[in-house]
Amino acid sequence: MEILSHISLDSALELPIYKQLAGSIRAAIEVGAIGLGERLPATRELAGQLGLNRTTVSAAYSVLEEAGLLEGQVGRGSFVAYNGASTIARSFDWEKVLPPPESINAASGEAKINFANSRPSEDCFPMEEFRRLSREVIQSREAVDILQLGSPYGYGPLRRYLLNENLAMGLARAEDDLIITNGCQQALDLLARLLVGGSDAEVLLEEPVYHGLLRVFASARARLIPVPVGDSGVNVSALEAIASQQQKTRLLVITPDFQNPTGTSLNLEQRKSIVAIAQRAGWMVIESTIYRDLRYRGQALPTLKQLDESGNVISIGSYSKVAFPGLRVGWVIASRPVVARLAEAKQTSDLHSDQLSQAVLLRFAESGELARHLERTKHMGTERLRAVLESCERFLPAGCRFTRPEGGMNLWVELPPPLLAEELLKAAEEQEVSFLPGGYFSHRRSDPRHLRISFGGLSPETIRLGMGILGTIARDQIAAHQERAPLESFAALV
Amino acid sequence: MEILSHISLDSALELPIYKQLAGSIRAAIEVGAIGLGERLPATRELAGQLGLNRTTVSAAYSVLEEAGLLEGQVGRGSFVAYNGASTIARSFDWEKVLPPPESINAASGEAKINFANSRPSEDCFPMEEFRRLSREVIQSREAVDILQLGSPYGYGPLRRYLLNENLAMGLARAEDDLIITNGCQQALDLLARLLVGGSDAEVLLEEPVYHGLLRVFASARARLIPVPVGDSGVNVSALEAIASQQQKTRLLVITPDFQNPTGTSLNLEQRKSIVAIAQRAGWMVIESTIYRDLRYRGQALPTLKQLDESGNVISIGSYSKVAFPGLRVGWVIASRPVVARLAEAKQTSDLHSDQLSQAVLLRFAESGELARHLERTKHMGTERLRAVLESCERFLPAGCRFTRPEGGMNLWVELPPPLLAEELLKAAEEQEVSFLPGGYFSHRRSDPRHLRISFGGLSPETIRLGMGILGTIARDQIAAHQERAPLESFAALV
Numbered sequence: 001m002e003i004l005s006h007i008s009l010d011s012a013l014e015l016p017i018y019k020q021l022a023g024s025i026r027a028a029i030e031v032g033a034i035g036l037g038e039r040l041p042a043t044r045e046l047a048g049q050l051g052l053n054r055t056t057v058s059a060a061y062s063v064l065e066e067a068g069l070l071e072g073q074v075g076r077g078s079f080v081a082y083n084g085a086s087t088i089a090r091s092f093d094w095e096k097v098l099p100p101p102e103s104i105n106a107a108s109g110e111a112k113i114n115f116a117n118s119r120p121s122e123d124c125f126p127m128e129e130f131r132r133l134s135r136e137v138i139q140s141r142e143a144v145d146i147l148q149l150g151s152p153y154g155y156g157p158l159r160r161y162l163l164n165e166n167l168a169m170g171l172a173r174a175e176d177d178l179i180i181t182n183g184c185q186q187a188l189d190l191l192a193r194l195l196v197g198g199s200d201a202e203v204l205l206e207e208p209v210y211h212g213l214l215r216v217f218a219s220a221r222a223r224l225i226p227v228p229v230g231d232s233g234v235n236v237s238a239l240e241a242i243a244s245q246q247q248k249t250r251l252l253v254i255t256p257d258f259q260n261p262t263g264t265s266l267n268l269e270q271r272k273s274i275v276a277i278a279q280r281a282g283w284m285v286i287e288s289t290i291y292r293d294l295r296y297r298g299q300a301l302p303t304l305k306q307l308d309e310s311g312n313v314i315s316i317g318s319y320s321k322v323a324f325p326g327l328r329v330g331w332v333i334a335s336r337p338v339v340a341r342l343a344e345a346k347q348t349s350d351l352h353s354d355q356l357s358q359a360v361l362l363r364f365a366e367s368g369e370l371a372r373h374l375e376r377t378k379h380m381g382t383e384r385l386r387a388v389l390e391s392c393e394r395f396l397p398a399g400c401r402f403t404r405p406e407g408g409m410n411l412w413v414e415l416p417p418p419l420l421a422e423e424l425l426k427a428a429e430e431q432e433v434s435f436l437p438g439g440y441f442s443h444r445r446s447d448p449r450h451l452r453i454s455f456g457g458l459s460p461e462t463i464r465l466g467m468g469i470l471g472t473i474a475r476d477q478i479a480a481h482q483e484r485a486p487l488e489s490f491a492a493l494v
Numbered sequence: 495m496e497i498l499s500h501i502s503l504d505s506a507l508e509l510p511i512y513k514q515l516a517g518s519i520r521a522a523i524e525v526g527a528i529g530l531g532e533r534l535p536a537t538r539e540l541a542g543q544l545g546l547n548r549t550t551v552s553a554a555y556s557v558l559e560e561a562g563l564l565e566g567q568v569g570r571g572s573f574v575a576y577n578g579a580s581t582i583a584r585s586f587d588w589e590k591v592l593p594p595p596e597s598i599n600a601a602s603g604e605a606k607i608n609f610a611n612s613r614p615s616e617d618c619f620p621m622e623e624f625r626r627l628s629r630e631v632i633q634s635r636e637a638v639d640i641l642q643l644g645s646p647y648g649y650g651p652l653r654r655y656l657l658n659e660n661l662a663m664g665l666a667r668a669e670d671d672l673i674i675t676n677g678c679q680q681a682l683d684l685l686a687r688l689l690v691g692g693s694d695a696e697v698l699l700e701e702p703v704y705h706g707l708l709r710v711f712a713s714a715r716a717r718l719i720p721v722p723v724g725d726s727g728v729n730v731s732a733l734e735a736i737a738s739q740q741q742k743t744r745l746l747v748i749t750p751d752f753q754n755p756t757g758t759s760l761n762l763e764q765r766k767s768i769v770a771i772a773q774r775a776g777w778m779v780i781e782s783t784i785y786r787d788l789r790y791r792g793q794a795l796p797t798l799k800q801l802d803e804s805g806n807v808i809s810i811g812s813y814s815k816v817a818f819p820g821l822r823v824g825w826v827i828a829s830r831p832v833v834a835r836l837a838e839a840k841q842t843s844d845l846h847s848d849q850l851s852q853a854v855l856l857r858f859a860e861s862g863e864l865a866r867h868l869e870r871t872k873h874m875g876t877e878r879l880r881a882v883l884e885s886c887e888r889f890l891p892a893g894c895r896f897t898r899p900e901g902g903m904n905l906w907v908e909l910p911p912p913l914l915a916e917e918l919l920k921a922a923e924e925q926e927v928s929f930l931p932g933g934y935f936s937h938r939r940s941d942p943r944h945l946r947i948s949f950g951g952l953s954p955e956t957i958r959l960g961m962g963i964l965g966t967i968a969r970d971q972i973a974a975h976q977e978r979a980p981l982e983s984f985a986a987l988v
Binding site for chain 2: 005006007008009010012013015019020021022023024026027030031033090091092094095097098099101102117119122125127130131134135138139143144145146147148149150181182183185186189193194195197212215216219228230235236237238239240241243244269272273276277279280282284310311312320324325326327328335337338340341344345347348349350351352353354355356357360
């Protein structure tokens, strides 16, 4: 009887032998090794063949009879009554087990004038330098090391370079270490897992805030506390008040320079206050410095890490905004124990970051090409910022308010009632202009009158053209509302 | 008085104005804008300047007096009594908030004969082809797209290529989609987050199993259930038994071909049974196919996904074992809703995978160089496998058992008592030979008599040399135990 080859029993298992036997026979039936209606060996016979007690085999047959797979016929033996075929054909219902989709209403990015993406324009990529330096990396002797399995801390030469640079600039302390991540998004993700994951830690996030930051901490199941950001950055009084009501371990996440989406920066007083509050309250602080080098006006200010003496500030940086977003290289600078734990989390997450891009970006930085590219980017950014501010003044209707960033890629517009960002976007998209409405950046997903204008990737001409279109639409919508208003009042009185 | 410039009040905040005011003053004190011993404005005066009711200012001062920052002197006003300076200097205690370190006892990899790493040898990397094809990618017009922000699903051209290839080979179904990840480690991580994260799902993992797999699901806080793997792969009876005791949603993770660490593969019957059990029990299944193409002997067998008709099987693959581990490119093939949710998780995790490596590997695959390299790798693997099996037979002492893989990079050795893998390792490292002891792959971290021999990255000569050394040490240790035995008995009798 073929059934014997299907039976595997292991006395070392905690599971009773009769259950193991029943499982083996069930499997044999399901794969068709014993057909529907076929007779199984007599219990005495099978027991003999397997060297088991007959009662063990009987017990196994009973289990299968109860499950409806076997049918015992008195005096004749046990027959296969059911092979499970009907259940096998059914399709697995993934929607039942998967979490609901996030349904992110991201702008399609298909519009001709795209104010929706906070990223540099590919027209400005230094392709010639990229090609030359990449060829050097590929031809180098180190290419073999780059292709072999690497370290969770990052490609050694780049890690050393970044740490030395940041120490030299005072952006890392002697007690700090550095780990390389896939852009700053993974830096946030690893930090969220390390500092929040599983605990019920509270996380203080700016409101409005970069949506990727919201998503990371929401998916780490943190309790999120919004900290209002006004025209001049985070409201320190609100932060102070939150500190006075503290219950648990807390993490503050903040972007001191050219915050996404508002474009606002903190002044020196605010920075000092925030560091002092965090130290007093025992908070951990993550500061994002990814836009910091893109300052077009005014004076650079110290980072929170530079003002901090207690070691509770973690800095994250990235090459994405100043070089190539498609090469995913960011980093975390923090006290050594934090970086050591991040390396463990990194290894669990994806072993290590891709080394080819790390090597190319290192060559970019070491050769001075990155600094030269940054100068060009800042020169362009200055023109773009001027264009967007002038266009806001000139084209937006009265009652619109907007921030006045000194750098970065984004600006935050507040529409006067009765205008709504979503309605403006709908009409704008018909004219091939897009942006992200404020709700996208809000903890409560409800911010109907704000919108983000990302100007970093567009030429001054395109910015003027696009803002002109937005201004015209806004005026038209105000006019339409004014025409409709008396009619609506009339209707309400009926 | 300078204090005014430090006060920011916002009636839109939910926080009472007196608390906001107290916060502002506290911040001003902490940053030194008002010095220790200085007098604050009279409540009436400050109320007038701020346009507030005098009682509001008094309430704010009271808060600060209670906190010890101000001291009221009757008839003279309020003075700064404390500026928090002593608390600010203290160093943040990270060890108090961080989770304990994982203390992974990985082998150093410094040994001359390194059986510890399951990875290809860099000596075999096709560097000439890599350099030529990378130059092509870098010079191509697509290079600009590669450097711009990409899609969470992966670099479009590579994603299409992989999906088409897998459809053509029958390894993806028409209902499936594909997403690119940073190697298979991130594939596992994203799947763990999606399918386990936060729920109390039970996850069935092989025992012994790849430690990266254990870590991923442990850090997702899954309840882990070990499924024993014997000389011929997963014990199907045990799986059947687990299915019969099912309580909750369950996920089975399995490597049908050349499992890490045992090197064992499932036969066709086992594969069919596992698919049937999973379908009947309503389990989700993740199968890793990363070693599948490295078959040196015997016939390729269908993947679980190929045998499955219900869509509950998710396949993960990678270029790491067949090309360059340092380029982090893997993928997931699964039903469309699963891939759509994975793309959301990927975006939260790190936006998207690095595109330069994806483009280089695509060129490798499309040009046929990957297939040619795979043939060479398999040819070398055949020799290495033969060398390691012959060496085990020849050098290991009687009583040692070992698996007989038909491919992959790993082999599993069981030492006879009284030998212990950790003791063997200690002596081996003194002679520049390393491997990973079994505990590293065990759910309970206790598997004292097994060890993994990774032979994929070593030449046949090195394998013979290394196994010869291990064999000699093992014999010596057995002999030492036998010599010691009577002495120990004697000592015990004293």
